[in-house]
Amino acid sequence: MREAVAWYCARCGAIVHSEELPTGIPQEGYWNAVRTFNADLSACTCGGCGEVHPPADLGDIAWPEVVAALRAE
Numbered sequence: 001m002r003e004a005v006a007w008y009c010a011r012c013g014a015i016v017h018s019e020e021l022p023t024g025i026p027q028e029g030y031w032n033a034v035r036t037f038n039a040d041l042s043a044c045t046c047g048g049c050g051e052v053h054p055p056a057d058l059g060d061i062a063w064p065e066v067v068a069a070l071r072a073e
């Protein structure tokens with residue numbers, strides 16, 4: 001089973017954008033997916049109601065550092 005990430009519309013509940021994560025380091029795939037989502041207005045606009053999803057939250061995790069640490073193992 002592949003990892004996937006999805007964002008849902010806060011207004012109507014439809015899936016705004018989903019992306020399958022490539023095999024490999026999930027954190028790296030998630031980081032790339034979030035950056036793509038935040039940079040692409042069409043990706044974060046709901047197809048159902050037109051609501052624009054706020055930028056996805058990366059939280060306090062320093063994802064590139066996490067990926068680098070995982071790679072080093």
Ligand SMILES: [Zn+2]
Pocket residue numbers: 009010011012013014046047048049050051
């Ligand atoms: Zn919607």
